[in-house]
Amino acid sequence: EAGVAQSPRYKIIEKRQSVAFWCNPISGHATLYWYQQILGQGPKLLIQFQNNGVVDDSQLPKDRFSAERLKGVDSTLKIQPAKLEDSAVYLCASSLTTVGDSYEQYFGPGTRLTVT
Amino acid sequence: SQKIEQNSEALNIQEGKTATLTCNYTNYSPAYLQWYRQDPGRGPVFLLLIRENEKEKRKERLKVTFDTTLKQSLFHITASQPADSATYLCAISSGSARQLTFGSGTQLTVLP
Numbered sequence: 001e002a003g004v005a006q007s008p009r010y011k012i013i014e015k016r017q018s019v020a021f022w023c024n025p026i027s028g029h030a031t032l033y034w035y036q037q038i039l040g041q042g043p044k045l046l047i048q049f050q051n052n053g054v055v056d057d058s059q060l061p062k063d064r065f066s067a068e069r070l071k072g073v074d075s076t077l078k079i080q081p082a083k084l085e086d087s088a089v090y091l092c093a094s095s096l097t098t099v100g101d102s103y104e105q106y107f108g109p110g111t112r113l114t115v116t
Numbered sequence: 117s118q119k120i121e122q123n124s125e126a127l128n129i130q131e132g133k134t135a136t137l138t139c140n141y142t143n144y145s146p147a148y149l150q151w152y153r154q155d156p157g158r159g160p161v162f163l164l165l166i167r168e169n170e171k172e173k174r175k176e177r178l179k180v181t182f183d184t185t186l187k188q189s190l191f192h193i194t195a196s197q198p199a200d201s202a203t204y205l206c207a208i209s210s211g212s213a214r215q216l217t218f219g220s221g222t223q224l225t226v227l228p
Binding site for chain 1: 120150157158159160161162165205207211213214215216217218219220221
């Protein structure tokens with residue numbers, strides 16, 4: 001079974017530029033998550049999709065971050081404009097979930113973003 | 117405020133010993149608690165899930181306990197090996213969408 005795919009693996013941009021990350025979840029997984037992991041911290045949930053609908057985006061800085069999951073499969077996360085404090089690893093995860101239950105999440109390798 | 121605390125940032129133990137990692141939480145009512153392993157440069161990998169009505173869960177050399185009165189979970193690795201060296205993350209599942217909130221992790225080093 002193929003795992004969660006993410007690209008690019010690394011990205012370096014200057015502040016105020018824009019950047020986009022792509023994620024392809026495990027086939028058949030209805031729920032997709034984007035996390036931000038700053039060095040030395042645990043992952044922080046940015047947004048959670050159930051199929052192509054947003055379940056939770058309470059921690060997404062909506063003035064600069066946006067995410068979409070068209071057709072309930074692939075997803076993109078965009079930052080525009082980037083700030084220095086956005087430097088982090090952005091992790092995508094997917095899981096088999098039904099409303100009201102919890103399953104293990106499968107994580108991709110992440111995209112390491114450096115904002116200079 | 118809500119908080120998840122994992123014991124000491126780093127834990128060193130000798131090969132063959134049992135490693136015990138602690139996860140304490142405040143102001144949560146978790147339905148589930150999960151443990152993940154993360155190696156440098158990689159995404160977390162799921163290890164175990166324990167529900168609020170379960171006291172203990174085992175998987176091979178791993179054991180997790182969950183005490184909702186103490187608001188604490190303990191994660192044990194028995195007969196530890198150098199290959200067990202990694203960062204271990206606990207995560208609380210709560211809310212209507214069962215969102216995961218992660219602790220900051222404990223870096224475990226098993227010395228040969």
